[in-house]
Amino acid sequence: MNSYRYQAELLVKDYLLADSIIPYTSVLCGIFICKMVYDVTQLVSSANLKSYASLTNIQRVEWNNRGMSTVHAIFITVMSLYLVxxxxxxxxxxxxxxxxxxxxxxxxxxxxxxxxxVTDLAMIFWLYPSLGGLEYxxxxxxxxxxxxxxMFTGEGQLYTYMVLISETTTPEINMRWFLDTAGMRRSSAYLINGVMMFLxxxxxxxxxxxxxxYHIYLHYNEVLQMHAFGCFLVFMVPSVLFIMNMMWFTKILKGLKKVLAKRQ
Known part of the structure; x- marks a missing residue:
C-alpha cells in the first residue's frame, strides 16, 4: 500500500501538477468534475424530489446544469477569497x-x-437559447x-480572482430558480433567498x-508592465461586467420591491 501511495504521489507531482502540464490537466479535471456533478444532481433529484419528475426535458437539463454551476460557484468563491x-x-x-x-x-x-x-458555454450553444441568451x-x-x-501567462491573476469572487451570487440565483420551478414562489424561503441575493x-x-x-488605480504602474493584451483585459473585462452587473442589479431590486409589496 505504501508503494502504491508513493507512486500515486509521484504521478500527481510529476505529471498532473507539473508546471507545463497544469493548464491542461486542470481544465480536463474541471470538465470531468462538471460531468460528475451534473450526473449526481440528476440522480439525487430524481430519487428524492417528486417535483423533478414533473419537469420537462429542458427543465431537467437546466436543473442539473444549475446544480453544476452552484458547485463551481462555491469552489471558486472559496479559492478566490483564500488566494486574494x-x-x-x-x-x-x-x-x-x-x-x-x-x-x-x-x-x-x-x-x-x-x-x-467551457462545459457551460458548450451547453448554452447546444441548447441555445434555452439555457441563456446573448448576455450569458x-x-x-x-x-x-x-x-x-x-492561466497561460501568469499575468493579472489577482484581478481575475477578484472578479471570480462575484460567483458567490450564483447559488442564490440558482436557488431562486429552483424554488420558482418547484412552485414555491410564495414561500418564505423564496423571500429570504431574494433578500440574500440582493445583499x-x-x-x-x-x-x-x-x-x-481602486486597486487597479493604486497599482497602475504594475498593470502597465503586463503585455498589451493583458492590460486591455484588465481595463475592459471588469468594466463590461460591471455594466452588466448594474443592469441585472436594477432588475433584482425591482423584483425584490415587487415581492415585498405583495407581502404587504
Whole structure:
C-alpha cells in the first residue's frame, strides 16, 4: 500500500501538477468534475424530489446544469477569497509586481474554473437559447478569455480572482430558480433567498468592483508592465461586467420591491 501511495504521489507531482502540464490537466479535471456533478444532481433529484419528475426535458437539463454551476460557484468563491486575501501569493509584502504573480495552486484553480466555463458555454450553444441568451454568452466568453490568459501567462491573476469572487451570487440565483420551478414562489424561503441575493449582489458585484477599480488605480504602474493584451483585459473585462452587473442589479431590486409589496 505504501508503494502504491508513493507512486500515486509521484504521478500527481510529476505529471498532473507539473508546471507545463497544469493548464491542461486542470481544465480536463474541471470538465470531468462538471460531468460528475451534473450526473449526481440528476440522480439525487430524481430519487428524492417528486417535483423533478414533473419537469420537462429542458427543465431537467437546466436543473442539473444549475446544480453544476452552484458547485463551481462555491469552489471558486472559496479559492478566490483564500488566494486574494489570505495566501502569500498576492501579498503586498512581496516586491514582485502584483500583476505578474502566480503559483501552481492559482494556475490549477483557474484551470478548473476554465473547464466549467467551457462545459457551460458548450451547453448554452447546444441548447441555445434555452439555457441563456446573448448576455450569458458574452459573460462566459469574457470570463473564459480572461481566465485562459491569466492561466497561460501568469499575468493579472489577482484581478481575475477578484472578479471570480462575484460567483458567490450564483447559488442564490440558482436557488431562486429552483424554488420558482418547484412552485414555491410564495414561500418564505423564496423571500429570504431574494433578500440574500440582493445583499450578495450588492457586496460581490457592485462594492467589490469599486474596490477592484481602486486597486487597479493604486497599482497602475504594475498593470502597465503586463503585455498589451493583458492590460486591455484588465481595463475592459471588469468594466463590461460591471455594466452588466448594474443592469441585472436594477432588475433584482425591482423584483425584490415587487415581492415585498405583495407581502404587504
Amino acid at each position: 486575501f489570505f495566501s502569500d501569493t498576492f501579498s503586498d509584502q512581496l516586491k514582485e509586481p502584483v500583476t505578474l504573480r502566480s503559483s501552481n495552486i492559482s494556475n490549477f484553480t483557474l484551470g478548473v474554473s476554465a473547464g466549467y466555463f 454568452v458574452l459573460h462566459h466568453s469574457l470570463s473564459l478569455c480572461s481566465i485562459a490568459y491569466a 450578495a449582489w450588492l457586496v460581490a458585484r457592485i462594492l467589490l468592483f469599486f474596490y477592484l477599480f
